[in-house]
Amino acid sequence: MDPDAISMSAALAKISARVRSVQACERLPIRECLGRVNNETVLSPLSIPPSANSAMDGYAIAVDSLATAQVTEFEETGSAFAGVPFTGCCAPGQCVRIMTGALIPDGTDAVIMQEQTEITASGKIRIDSNHRVGENIRQAGEDIQQGDNVIDAGVRINPADIGVLASLGIGRLQVKRKPTVAFFSTGDELVSIGEALEAGKIYDSNRYSLYSLLSRMPVDIIDLGVVPDEPDSMRDLLEKVTIQADLIISTGGVSVGEADFIERVLEQIGEIDFNKVAIKPGRPLTMAQINDTIFMGLPGNPVAVMVTFSQFVIPAIQILSGAELKRPVLFRAKANDKMRKRPGRDEFQRGIASQDENGDWQVRKTGKQGSGILTSMSRANCFIVLDTENAGVEPGDEVNIQLFDWSW
Ligand code: AMP
């Protein structure tokens, strides 16, 4: 138990209190709006469908003819196709051959599925008496009524939204501008891909996982590279980048080691909200404001980077981009492995979840759980979320899991 570490919920409250949505918007062709945050409520300019039409291939009739006139054999008087309506009138005892999507002809009020009809020797259409008004008819406006609110402000546009907009003839949408997110790695041990790996050096992986995480978000990305463990250059860089970036993310340098300078620099140029959160992995996690820019200092360990990104950076980006806050959905699953844990922190172990033959969720660990073991993330499909009080899990116990969804 670390008395200086704040709880996850306290950290999330501080993020909500600190981060503000970008204000600027742009009006874009709808195909460019996928994944962007809608800025204005979209009211429908028309009804969908605009007129009643057939949901089936079959025959349009007046149901009255069945009930009162006891007609069972109908004379086919014409055809109605999608886009080419039947323009005549359908008298009692007559039917219209109709295809899916065709307008319902005047004088008819039901469509009888082709499969439920028979053609008699004399070419009439035989229909049994078991039918009701409105059968197989899509009514005008049954999906959307003119004036309906179809997409709320703050919604992140998904493929179906784009289809809905197209169905309404709407070609452009006003969305929030993309926030700019800059990121860098700290650490004198880091070398980039392509450079020789001398003794004590490691390849920088955090910038690559961060880039990949960010590339699924509606943000513009600035990769600032590796910054040496040196407070003056770090301070200069941070101050300069606040001019362009809405959010700056760093990894490493936030613990208590002698080469961990972030905290010291933030005390000079920023306003710190917190610097430790009671989670594992990821306790040394810093948030601050520098000028008008949010700064999030993630730990150096690669797994801790992804855990803290999923739990804290994603909510910050949601607020920044003007989207509604969406909290992760947790499922209950049966643990197949023993899991060691001490009370005091929320823990995010890496798991592989699946459904057993009854459809019940079960989960096993990906193996070693150290915060430097990045393959524990790449092999996982979920976090096993163990809350603060949890003191260990035995096989057969129920645990919470959070399936990975990196697109938020
Ligand atoms: P730090 O918080 O800077 O002490 O880093 C904690 C651990 O994470 C150290 O073992 C670092 O070598 C490692 N680490 C820090 N940054 C990176 C990075 N960008 N890529 C891979 N490992 C890193």
Ligand code: MG
């Ligand atoms: Mg370091």
